[in-house]
Amino acid sequence: MTLIGWIQAVVLFLAVLVFVKPLGGFMARVFNGERNFLSPILRPVERAIYRLGGINEDEEMAWYTYLFAVLAFSFVGLAWLYLLLRTQQWLPLNPQRFAAMSPDLAWNTAVSFMTNTNWQFYSGESTVSYFSQMAGLAWHNFVSAAAGIALAIALIRGIARTTLKTLGNFWVDLTRACLYILLPISIVGCLILVMQGVPQNFHSYETAKSVQGFSQQITGGPMASQEVIKELGTNGGGFVNANSASPNENPTPFSDFFELWLILAIGAALTYTYGKMVKDTRQGWALFIAMSILFFGGLLVVYWAEAAGNPAIHQLGIAGANMEGKEVRFGLAASTLWANTTTATSCGAVNAMHDSFTALGGLIPLVNMQLGEIIFGGVGSGLYAKLMFVVLTVFIAGLMVGRTPEFLGKKIERREVTFAILSILITPLLVLVPTAVAVLIPSGLATLGNTGPHGFSEILYAFTSTNANNGSAFAGLGPNLFYNLTTGANMLFGRFAEVIPVLALAGALAGKKAAPESAGTFTTYSPIFVGLLIGTILIVGALTFLPADALGPIVEHLLNLKGSTFQ
Amino acid sequence: MIKHLGISLRLTILTVIVLGLMYPFAMTGIAQLIFPKQANGSLVSVNGNIVASDIIGQLWTKPQYFHGRPSAAGKNGYDPTSTGGTNLGPTSKKLISTTKTTIAQLRKENPDASGPPPMDLVTSSASGIDPDISPEGAYYQAARVAKARGLAVARVNTLIAQHTKGRTLGFLGEPRVNVTELNLALQNLR
Numbered sequence: 001m002t003l004i005g006w007i008q009a010v011v012l013f014l015a016v017l018v019f020v021k022p023l024g025g026f027m028a029r030v031f032n033g034e035r036n037f038l039s040p041i042l043r044p045v046e047r048a049i050y051r052l053g054g055i056n057e058d059e060e061m062a063w064y065t066y067l068f069a070v071l072a073f074s075f076v077g078l079a080w081l082y083l084l085l086r087t088q089q090w091l092p093l094n095p096q097r098f099a100a101m102s103p104d105l106a107w108n109t110a111v112s113f114m115t116n117t118n119w120q121f122y123s124g125e126s127t128v129s130y131f132s133q134m135a136g137l138a139w140h141n142f143v144s145a146a147a148g149i150a151l152a153i154a155l156i157r158g159i160a161r162t163t164l165k166t167l168g169n170f171w172v173d174l175t176r177a178c179l180y181i182l183l184p185i186s187i188v189g190c191l192i193l194v195m196q197g198v199p200q201n202f203h204s205y206e207t208a209k210s211v212q213g214f215s216q217q218i219t220g221g222p223m224a225s226q227e228v229i230k231e232l233g234t235n236g237g238g239f240v241n242a243n244s245a246s247p248n249e250n251p252t253p254f255s256d257f258f259e260l261w262l263i264l265a266i267g268a269a270l271t272y273t274y275g276k277m278v279k280d281t282r283q284g285w286a287l288f289i290a291m292s293i294l295f296f297g298g299l300l301v302v303y304w305a306e307a308a309g310n311p312a313i314h315q316l317g318i319a320g321a322n323m324e325g326k327e328v329r330f331g332l333a334a335s336t337l338w339a340n341t342t343t344a345t346s347c348g349a350v351n352a353m354h355d356s357f358t359a360l361g362g363l364i365p366l367v368n369m370q371l372g373e374i375i376f377g378g379v380g381s382g383l384y385a386k387l388m389f390v391v392l393t394v395f396i397a398g399l400m401v402g403r404t405p406e407f408l409g410k411k412i413e414r415r416e417v418t419f420a421i422l423s424i425l426i427t428p429l430l431v432l433v434p435t436a437v438a439v440l441i442p443s444g445l446a447t448l449g450n451t452g453p454h455g456f457s458e459i460l461y462a463f464t465s466t467n468a469n470n471g472s473a474f475a476g477l478g479p480n481l482f483y484n485l486t487t488g489a490n491m492l493f494g495r496f497a498e499v500i501p502v503l504a505l506a507g508a509l510a511g512k513k514a515a516p517e518s519a520g521t522f523t524t525y526s527p528i529f530v531g532l533l534i535g536t537i538l539i540v541g542a543l544t545f546l547p548a549d550a551l552g553p554i555v556e557h558l559l560n561l562k563g564s565t566f567q
Numbered sequence: 568m569i570k571h572l573g574i575s576l577r578l579t580i581l582t583v584i585v586l587g588l589m590y591p592f593a594m595t596g597i598a599q600l601i602f603p604k605q606a607n608g609s610l611v612s613v614n615g616n617i618v619a620s621d622i623i624g625q626l627w628t629k630p631q632y633f634h635g636r637p638s639a640a641g642k643n644g645y646d647p648t649s650t651g652g653t654n655l656g657p658t659s660k661k662l663i664s665t666t667k668t669t670i671a672q673l674r675k676e677n678p679d680a681s682g683p684p685p686m687d688l689v690t691s692s693a694s695g696i697d698p699d700i701s702p703e704g705a706y707y708q709a710a711r712v713a714k715a716r717g718l719a720v721a722r723v724n725t726l727i728a729q730h731t732k733g734r735t736l737g738f739l740g741e742p743r744v745n746v747t748e749l750n751l752a753l754q755n756l757r
Contacts, residue, residue, distance in 0.1 A: 007738045045585070053577040072571035076579050126648050139587035171574060178586060190594045191601070197622045200598040200606040205648070208610070208617045210625045210747075211754060212632060218620045219647045220608050224598065225591040242640075242650035245693030247622040251609075253740025310657045313689075316667055320686035324662065325652040328636070328687050328699040331741030335693075353652035353693045362656075454656035476654035556658055565660040 001307045005333025009299060012257065012337065013292070016264045020288065023265060024272025030180045031153045031173060032277070042179050049175055060166035063507025066154055067500065069170035070147060074114055074496075077140060081110040084136040085128070094129035095204035101127060104484040111488040113140035115495035116148055116378060118230070118237030118348055118471035119487060121479035125240040130202060130221050137237060138226040142186075145233025145266075146177035148380030151499060152270060153277075155384045158506025159408060160278045162514045167506055181266070182232060189228035192258055197251035198224040219248055231262035234378040236348030236471040244338070244351045245327055256334055256351060263347045267376035270383045278408055282525035287386055290530045294375045294537070295344055298364045303336040305361035311561060322361065325353030336361070343368035346378030348471025355449065355458065355474040359557035362474070363549060366461055369468040370549075371541040372427055378469065384502045390524065391420040391505070393536045397522055397529070406521060409514035419505040426497045428544040430467045434486055435460050435548065447483065449476020452566030453559065457552035462487060467494035611751070619747045623647055624698040627750065630676065631715035633700070633708050635746045636687055637669055640695025652693045666690070679710035699743035702731045718756065726752055 029036050035043075050057050061069065084091070085106040089099050101109065105121060112119040113136070122128060128137065150173035157167050194200050199220045206218040223239045227249050230236060236243070244250040244259060268288065275284025309322045326335045335352035342349055343365035354365050368375060374386040391407060395417050398405025405412040438444030438459045448455040458474040465472055466487040477483070523529060598606040609621035619625055626645040627634045638644030639653045655662035666689050673684045685703040705727045713720040730749045733742050 004734070004738050011738065049578070049581050049585075053581055054574055055578070068568055069571050069574075072568065073575040073578065076572065076575040080579055080583070123649070125650065134591045135583050135587035138591065139583050142586045143582055171578060174578070175582075178582060183586065183590065186590070187594065191598065194594075194598040194602045194605050197605045197609050199608045200595050201608070202595060203607075206608060206610060206617055206620075208619050208625075210627075211613070211618055211750060212625075212627055212629055214626050214643075214645075216619070216623075216625060216645065217648050218608050218610065218617070218623060222591045222595055224606075225594040240647075240650050242652070242694035242696075245652070246647075246650050247624070247694060247696060247698055248647070251622040253735040257735075257739050309686075312657060312663050313666060313686075316663070316670060316689075317683050318666075318670065318686055318689055319683075322657070322690075323686045324655070324657075324690040325693045326690075327693050327697050328701055328704075328743050329697075329740050334740055351693065353654055355654040355656060356652060356662075356693075358657050449654045450656045450659050452658060454658055457656070474654070474656075475651065476656070556656070560658050565658050565663055567660055 001303055002333065005303065008257070008333050009337050012260055015261050016268050019265055020269050020272050023269035024284070025276055027181060027269060027273040028276035030176050031273070036180070038180055038184060046175060046179055053171065055171040057169065057172050059169055061169055062165050063158070063167055063503045066167050066170050067503045070151065070499065071496070073170070073174070074147065077143060078110050078114040081113055081136045081140060082106050084132050085109060088129040088132045091129065091131045093131035093202060096129070098127055098129050104481055105479065108479070108484040108488040111491050112471065113137055113235070113237060114144060115469050115491045116144035116233070116235055116346065116381065117466060117469040117491045118235045119466050119491060120237055120241070120243065120471065120473065121484060123241040124238055125219050133226060133239060134222055138229060141226065141229040141233045141235040141237070142178050142182050143174065145182060145235060145379045146174045148378055149177040149181070149266070149270070150174050150380065151502060152380035152383040155387055155502055155506040156274050156277045158510040159387070161510045162512065164510050165507070167503070167510060182229060185232055186225070186228045189232065189258070189262060190224045193224040193227055193255055196255035198227055198255065199248060200224040223248060227259070228262065231259045231347065231349060232266065234263055234267065234345045234347040236342065238349065244349045245353065250351055253329055253334065256330055256338070260338060260341050263341055263345050263349070264376055266379040267345050267382045270380065274383060280525070283408070286525040286530050287390070290533050291375050291386070293534060295340065298344060298368055298375070299337060299340045302340050302361050302364035303333065305358050306332055306336050308358070310358055312563065312565065315563070322358050325356030327351065339365050340368065342472055343470060344373065344375035346373045346381055346468060346470050348465065350472050353475060354472060355476045359553045359560055362457065363553035365472060366457070366464055366549065366553065367541065367545070369464045369470050370427070370431070370545040371537055372424065373468050373470065374537060381469065385423070385498070388420045388423045388502065389533060389537055391416060392424065393529070393533045394522070394524060395420070396536060397532055401522070403520065406515070407524060409517065410509055410512040415508050416505055419501040419508065423498050423501040424540060427467060430490055430493055430497070431463045432548060434463045434490060438463070438486070443480060443482035447478035447480045449478065450566065453552050453556040454566065457556065460548055460552050463490055466490040469494050611747070613751070621745070621748070622698055624696045625747050627746065630711055632750045632753070633705055633712060633746050635700060636697055637689070637691045638695040639691050645696055647696050650694050650696055652695065653691045677708060677711045679714070680707045698745050698747060700746055702727065702742050702744055705744045705749065712753070716753070722756070726756065
């Protein structure tokens, strides 16, 4: 670990922090329907979309109506992308003449993008046409992110409103998230990325004849416009197979830094939006602080482990940090910073190959996702997952002092706690059971890239990542029919099995009366609460996943120190 | 539910038009206008022929050129249409044996180099098309390149120093040397 490495992390954190208030406040204005500096340009577009879409923007939705709207929109989007990938050979903008994707891979990819997971079993540069990339993948990058933000806003409204039955209008929230938040930042960000060297064109791949006489296909396409929303929407599905490790998607240390900022910006700022909308910004800052502590805790371990390097390589007489699967221009610090960031959020883009991290270095991305991606989290999804833990913490704290738990003046009763617990328990169920099944059947083991404990880690990582809608991978694990279908189903359940209790909780809370704060109220912004929240998150995560992690990364670490290797 | 499906369908079409088509087309137009070189892939031409992209690494095998890192992209490495890393874990037997072979090869090719090869030269990159090596990785090969070209080692070292990029803004990333750029500069040395 070096001082300069830590400076990178701290400067990134400060760059994110500076935008929390302005961006968070702006989002609160947008979702409250207030006029803002973009209204003169975007309000006419917004109104046109409502008119052509048959949307009544004043209609308010109950939680189940909101849920139906989310589901309907998601499944139309799923069908659209599946159709695109299966018919791309007849569609325009396919200069490399890529054929249709196979049905199981197209299903996996369509689910992957619809659920904001962006798990990559496809190889973009050799299988996906420009048209499919733009109108399919990048379009999903916008709308699946916008849907996540909309869901978070619906939950916030549920918390903020009293004795009301409604949570807002999904169509309006979705449209506003796309137009006012995602699109303007993408337009500016796209140009910054092109300036750094990310291609933005429509021609077929150029052939270069190197000075030494080798010929090489130079990949291109509308990459920058997709790259920016891929990070901003914490989607993470690469235009090319190597994702943000590829110099096409991420050519310089500055583009790397900027992409990291994009990944964190909205998730961090939503804490302020939350505070603003519940009319107590301390609530939002408490979440931000808890997230930040967990963020730096994870970074410390992964950076330390990778800097310590692989003892098996040191024995060959080569000293130094672990550079297998990392790029020289980023080096160790920026690679580990990225690994921690991409799994703390639900981004899943990678700038280094997590599969080749040391055992403990690879453990941290895994743990970040197992905790539920509550450290800043995916755009929207991070905030609602975090608020589920807040409800649980409030409940536990109430039990400890022996009074009815209250959250912002509302009594947390059996129904609310049940929904919160449900959303938290779904994760282990959908991660551990499929992992156990996969290690027992031949097709679960057929496409492993590594054997021994590392092979187990690959499987555990796959189901953790798909369930958490992260999308990063121990990429040695290859696709086959079994994994295409199971990880696809897992992404679907991971997204919606969490959304249902979240919206139900929002609906329940919206209908409640709020009592004014009294001397006996347990405040949810004090340092004690931040500590309790972190404790709850870590204890729930550790109790659930420690045994499985012990069989993978932890055993591998001990065997690595001992000098063991596997076929 | 039927009403929701109808709205979903219309909203899908509308957003595909705005976000999936108009946005990338507009961005391509603007990018081609203000950053044409980068937007088209940072291509490098010599005498009118495209020889490389500035941002993408290439395969170099002859002793008179600097070599890049081991690559897992494609059959021979450095194939931009097949990017990726080895994905071998820290306890992989294959990782250890290929690293051993790489070290032996580097020692054989660079008999005059002092000390062991640096870490980046014996490990594969994440993308398989990493354009850079560390400055140490370039100095390690300097004696070989100088000998093959009949140049003084000092001259080659100066060239490396000239083509070493520092950290961006003093703290982002790591110092590095773009291999293609360095090799093209070598070609022009007279």
